[in-house]
Amino acid sequence: MTDLRQQLIDSARRMQAAGLNRGTAGNLSVRVGEAGTGNDGDFLITPTGMAYDELVAADIVHMHHEGSCQGRRRPSSEWRFHRDLYAARADAGAILHAHSPFATSIACLRRDGIELETLCEQYWRACQLGQPVLLDATEMATVLDKFASYGQQP
Numbered sequence: 001m002t003d004l005r006q007q008l009i010d011s012a013r014r015m016q017a018a019g020l021n022r023g024t025a026g027n028l029s030v031r032v033g034e035a036g037t038g039n040d041g042d043f044l045i046t047p048t049g050m051a052y053d054e055l056v057a058a059d060i061v062h063m064h065h066e067g068s069c070q071g072r073r074r075p076s077s078e079w080r081f082h083r084d085l086y087a088a089r090a091d092a093g094a095i096l097h098a099h100s101p102f103a104t105s106i107a108c109l110r111r112d113g114i115e116l117e118t119l120c121e122q123y124w125r126a127c128q129l130g131q132p133v134l135l136d137a138t139e140m141a142t143v144l145d146k147f148a149s150y151g152q153q154p
Contacts, residue, residue, distance in 0.1 A: 041065025047073030
């Protein structure tokens with residue numbers, strides 16, 4: 001499980017480097033319990049109030065589905081949020097709860113978080129110059145059609 005703890009730390013650091021989080025805001029977790037074993041709601045989670053660049057594997061907290069925990073640190077204050085999501089979504093293997101500065105102020109963070117954060121930052125910067133002109137429905141449909149194959153091989 002040490003490898004899984006280190007992967008969680010590495011992901012937290014990548015999230016920070018990508019600008020999706022700042023300081024000690026946000027948290028990450030990964031499901032560790034196996035279905036049908038009685039611990040299928042168990043997960044590892046980042047500790048509360050600790051900078052990601054200071055984390056070591058032993059700082060990651062093991063949460064049990066009933067709410068008890070193991071580890072030398074206290075779990076993120078939002079551990080219940082993670083527990084409830086795992087309970088509701090059997091297909092969720094990990095949860096990243098970010099407080100990305102631009103997307104948080106403009107929109108909800110989605111699976112394509114880095115791209116969304118970039119777009120939100122661009123929109124925020126445009127707003128600093130005045131009210132930006134937004135695309136109408138027809139113009140937006142044209143843009144979406146052009147991006148439908150973005151990044152795909154020919």
